[in-house]
Amino acid sequence: MDKLISSRCNLQHVPDSYVLPPESRPGEEEFALCEVIPVIDLGQDRAENVQQVLKVGQEFGFFQLTNHGVSKKLMIDVLEVAEEFFELPIEDKASVYSEDPKRSCRLYTSIDYDKEKVHFWRDSLRHPLELLGKYSVEVRKLSMLLLELIGEGLGQESGFFKRGELNRVQLMALNCYPRPNPSLTLGSPRHGDVNLITVLLQGPVHGLQVLNDGQWLALQPLPDAFVINIGLALQIISKGKLRSAEHRVTTNRTSARTTVTTFIHPSGDCLVEPAKVMTNNHNPPLYRSFLYKDFLSTYIVDTYEGKPPLKRYIL
Numbered sequence: 001m002d003k004l005i006s007s008r009c010n011l012q013h014v015p016d017s018y019v020l021p022p023e024s025r026p027g028e029e030e031f032a033l034c035e036v037i038p039v040i041d042l043g044q045d046r047a048e049n050v051q052q053v054l055k056v057g058q059e060f061g062f063f064q065l066t067n068h069g070v071s072k073k074l075m076i077d078v079l080e081v082a083e084e085f086f087e088l089p090i091e092d093k094a095s096v097y098s099e100d101p102k103r104s105c106r107l108y109t110s111i112d113y114d115k116e117k118v119h120f121w122r123d124s125l126r127h128p129l130e131l132l133g134k135y136s137v138e139v140r141k142l143s144m145l146l147l148e149l150i151g152e153g154l155g156q157e158s159g160f161f162k163r164g165e166l167n168r169v170q171l172m173a174l175n176c177y178p179r180p181n182p183s184l185t186l187g188s189p190r191h192g193d194v195n196l197i198t199v200l201l202q203g204p205v206h207g208l209q210v211l212n213d214g215q216w217l218a219l220q221p222l223p224d225a226f227v228i229n230i231g232l233a234l235q236i237i238s239k240g241k242l243r244s245a246e247h248r249v250t251t252n253r254t255s256a257r258t259t260v261t262t263f264i265h266p267s268g269d270c271l272v273e274p275a276k277v278m279t280n281n282h283n284p285p286l287y288r289s290f291l292y293k294d295f296l297s298t299y300i301v302d303t304y305e306g307k308p309p310l311k312r313y314i315l
């Protein structure tokens with residue numbers, strides 16, 4: 001509980017247990033905010049949106065989304081709720097704090113505090129808060145629309161991602177990355193998301209970086225936009241046509257950063273495999289099929305050990 005970094009006042013220096021080995025540090029340099037990461041305007045013609053989502057999903061695996069239909073007020077309110085939550089007195093936060101990684105509803109710090117060698121500069125709340133219900137309904141609608149566009153672009157019949165267990169689970173996390181920017185630590189280490197698709201709401205404070213052609217690109221926060229990224233499960237289903245880009249979170253020198261992430265996952269018992277239209281005799285599958293829950297377990301182990309999480313599934 002006293003490990004929560006959002007409850008330690010005026011931390012000016014990063015404790016030693018957060019200092020990464022030199023090769024994993026973000027470094028002293030300021031990353032120029034990158035304008036290369038594409039922006040898609042969802043208010044455009046549907047057929048055009050399908051092409052754009054496919055193209056940027058293929059090239060970057062990441063994009064920002066404007067004109068998405070979720071109200072600006074709802075986005076601001078949700079970020080405010082997240083900020084207020086992390087500012088609560090420590091006694092109020094105590095009831096939801098848990099170090100058990102198996103619990104889906106919990107407040108925790110870093111990733112797996114007791115097991116990891118170095119800690120990360122982030123507190124997170126994973127909780128199905130009633131207050132956020134309206135937001136989760138809107139973001140679900142938006143995620144389903146994006147999956148529908150992607151399905152169409154991949155040549156699937158309509159409703160492909162709505163069928164069965166593919167999009168069953170929706171998890172939300174409120175994240176707080178306190179100041180300062182020590183350049184010795186990271187808020188979140190290099191990783192690709194495990195799920196289908198992620199919708200990130202961030203305020204004006206930057207920190208997210210995407211790996212592209214071996215270079216870290218710092219994402220410039222656009223007002224009112226969501227950041228969308230493709231997860232590993234979707235990379236497999238699309239047979240690599242869409243790719244899950246690795247990313248990480250740096251902390252910010254001057255302001256704490258608050259974000260809200262929504263992850264769309266298949267259910268644990270869902271069989272994850274390349275969509276049938278993507279494979280034939282000339283195009284055999286690249287990865288063997290697996291149950292999503294088994295992939296979740298190996299993903300955690302591989303990510304900890306710095307191994308590519310799809311490697312063991314390659315045929």
Ligand SMILES: O=C(O)CCC(=O)C(=O)O
Binds near residue numbers: 188193207247
């Ligand atoms: O908070 C962010 O900017 C991104 C967090 C993230 O990548 C994750 O939770 O998977």
Ligand SMILES: [Fe+2]
Binds near residue numbers: 191192247
């Ligand atoms: Fe992520």
